[in-house]
Amino acid sequence: MFSKILALALGVLTLADAHQVPLRAGSDVDVSTPTGAQDATIFSLVYGIPLTQYVIFADSIANKSSGQWTTNSILHETTLANATYRAIVRPNVDTLYSESLIDLSVNDVVATMPAVEGRFFVWPFYDVYGNNFCNIGTATSSRAGKYLVKYSPANPGCIASDTGEYAGTINMPTPYGAAVLRIEVDNTTDADYVVSSIQRTFTIVPQAVDRPQVAPALTRSLLNDGLDVNDIPLYIMQLTARIAPFNLPEESKDVAWVTSVLQLAGISDGPYSQPSGVDLPTAYSAALAEINSIETRGFFTSFGNGWSALRADVSGDFHGHYNVRAFVALEGYMQLNITEALYPLYEVDQTFFSNQSYTVEFYGKPQVLAFWSLTIYDEQGYMVPNDLNRYSLNNRGSMTYPNGTLISETPADSGARFYMLLQSTDYPASPEWESNWLPTPADGKVFNFLMRFYRPENSLFDGTYEYPKVTAVEVNPPIPSAL
Structure with a gap:
């Protein structure tokens, strides 16, 4: 799947017969032998992979801020994601992003959310590992106003308030984290309106507090300097050694055993120290095998016609499922909770090549309270x-039905069929397909696609809705007759 592709892109072979380490509390990692240190290293690599995506996100914000490293503020994207966007993998193009790098090592933060009527938006907050532990916005009917964001590992999540200075409190499980506001837009003109009239009314500012410092200040140097970025397994271990001791597991019951396993692997308060006898390349291959194995271990729910999605209990906020957390970090870091968005994947073990065209046949509109989309991505996401x-x-x-009627102009529960064409830029769509054409890469390259259902209705979970059928076809096939 996508994570396999990324593993190969890093030049690492995934070993089908690699040893797999239990990644839940009660792990049987042997703490007394070199084999135990090797197993602990496998776990630590899985545990630390999301931190690499956090660094990419953080550096991207700095690059967009004229090279200035900023925390506890908000960077408003003024254009929709496009082919140059690199802040996160598999971004959407349905919303404008506003990104924040949060550092609660010394200060609290105050996030101000305005009243926005008649438009979907969600303001998700993430810990440093990508757990979506809190959302405010449309789906949660959150009250407009100020929200106090503070480090509170014992009680992470959102706490609404009807009175007082704050509309609520956002308790972060780690002192480092992120927020990625998403505001729905319809088109370029609508995006201009959102930028000028809505987006800038969302703010994040630091607030001084009288408490001890809980972690080193979050700086560019902390996340980047002195790390062996050309040796991926070593880099992950070094980065984890810097960040993990001050950013503990979201699940308080996991803190003791995770800390002990990380220590066995050479990760504690300070630089990474590789234990004697540990083979990092082999451990990394085993870690990737463990991550990829979730495809066959019951973590996905099937919706029919080849579509499936991660179970609700492991979507967005992963708790103690560290293998799933790493899988999503590679596949789509900063995923939303399933109440906000459902992400169906087609044929999770399938690879698509753009020297083949495909049609996607929809048996009526997907039922959502906000909106839905299907997006094409290249091999890197x-x-x-x-x-x-x-x-x-x-x-x-x-996009239109076969008879030319705009899909956007029919009722939300319309059962009429419609089609998309997924076809390479090497073969431009014929005029009859142009409105329903999604370009795939040139030169026969690998691609993938992902659906998003924002505020999904029950029919998308309970089998009521028939998911689309994907079919390999000739270039520019005839459009099926209206049904």
């Missing part, structure tokens, strides 16, 4: 460059 600058099709644009 980024948008596919194309002359139309089209990366996604959704229920709000120019």
